[in-house]
Amino acid sequence: MSISHQVHEDFERARRKAFWRHLATRLLRRDDGLLAFEEVRRGLRAQAQHYGGLRPVPISQIVGSVSRYHDFDRAFLPRRATTKGRWLSIDRAHYEQSVLPPIELYQLGETYFVKDGNHRVSVAREQGQEFIDAYVIELQVPVPIASLAELEDWVRRQDALDFVSRTHLLTLRPDARVELSLPGQYEKLLEHISVHRWFMGIERQAPVAWDEAVTSWYDSVYAPLADSIRSSGILSDFPGRTEADLYLWIIEHRWYLHQAGVLDDDAPMEDTLREYAAEFSPRPRRRLVRIARRASGRIRAA
Numbered sequence: 001m002s003i004s005h006q007v008h009e010d011f012e013r014a015r016r017k018a019f020w021r022h023l024a025t026r027l028l029r030r031d032d033g034l035l036a037f038e039e040v041r042r043g044l045r046a047q048a049q050h051y052g053g054l055r056p057v058p059i060s061q062i063v064g065s066v067s068r069y070h071d072f073d074r075a076f077l078p079r080r081a082t083t084k085g086r087w088l089s090i091d092r093a094h095y096e097q098s099v100l101p102p103i104e105l106y107q108l109g110e111t112y113f114v115k116d117g118n119h120r121v122s123v124a125r126e127q128g129q130e131f132i133d134a135y136v137i138e139l140q141v142p143v144p145i146a147s148l149a150e151l152e153d154w155v156r157r158q159d160a161l162d163f164v165s166r167t168h169l170l171t172l173r174p175d176a177r178v179e180l181s182l183p184g185q186y187e188k189l190l191e192h193i194s195v196h197r198w199f200m201g202i203e204r205q206a207p208v209a210w211d212e213a214v215t216s217w218y219d220s221v222y223a224p225l226a227d228s229i230r231s232s233g234i235l236s237d238f239p240g241r242t243e244a245d246l247y248l249w250i251i252e253h254r255w256y257l258h259q260a261g262v263l264d265d266d267a268p269m270e271d272t273l274r275e276y277a278a279e280f281s282p283r284p285r286r287r288l289v290r291i292a293r294r295a296s297g298r299i300r301a302a
Helices: 003-027 039-043 080-095 118-126 150-165 187-205 208-233 243-260 269-280 285-301
Strands: 049-060 062-065 105-110 110-118 131-139
Touching: 003 080, 003 118, 039 105, 039 110, 039 150, 049 105, 062 105, 080 118, 105 243, 110 131, 118 131, 150 187, 187 208, 187 243, 208 243, 208 269, 243 269
Parallel strands: 062 110, 105 131
Antiparallel strands: 049 131, 105 110
C-alpha cells in the first residue's frame, strides 16, 4: 500500500472512531470535547507563568487546546473534515520518518493544553505514541491539579461560585440549590436567565431588573421543572447527575422537538420526562429496551 493511500486510510479511520465516540458519549451524557484553555485558565485564576523548557510530555495528559478545541475530541480524534489536509501531511511525515518540530503546550498542574501542534498531537496519538516532545509554558495554579478529573471538578466549583455571585441567587432565594455535575454548563443557565429577562421586558414593554429576572426564572421556570424531575424519579436513570443537569438537557430536548414540529406547546412535561429517560438513560436496562424496540421496528418495516 502506498503512503498516500495509507494516510488517507488513517484519517478516515480516525474520523470513524470520532463519530462512534461522539455517539457513545452522547448516549452516556458525557462531555467528549477538548477543554478550552482560556476558559479553564480564567476558572483557575491562573496568571503567573514561566518557561518550563523542552521535554517529553505524556500525550494522555494533553486535555485541551488554545484555539482548536472544536476541531478535535477529547482523544484528539478529528471532528471536522477541514482538518484533513494538515492531518494527512503530518501523518505522511510519520511514515517518511521526517523530523517534526516540538509542539508548544501550556501546563496547568499535571494537565496540558496545546498552544501550537494540535494536528501533531492527533496523529501521534492515533499512531500509538505515548509521549511527544514539547516546549512547555507552566502556569501557576492555586491548588494541586493532578488529573483531568480534578481539573474539571475545580473548574465546576469555580463556575458554581461565579454563578451564585452573578445571580445573587442565594440572597434572593436562600433555599435554592442549583448544582451541575459538569464544568462549563453554568454559562447556559445565565443565558436562560437573560432570555427570560428579555421576554419579560417584551411582555411588560419596559426594562426588567436583573434580580427580578433571576427570581422570576427560578420561581416560574427552574423550580417547577426541578420539582417535576424530582417527583418523577428519573434521576435514578442518570446516575451521578443532578436536577440542574436534567433541567438543561430536557429544556434543550423540548426545544429540538418543537423545532422538529413533533411536540405541542401544551404537551405535558411529565410525558417529556418519561420519553427522555426512555431514550437517553445510560442504564443497561434502558439500553436493552431501546435496542429491542429498534430491532422490532426494523422487522416490521421489512
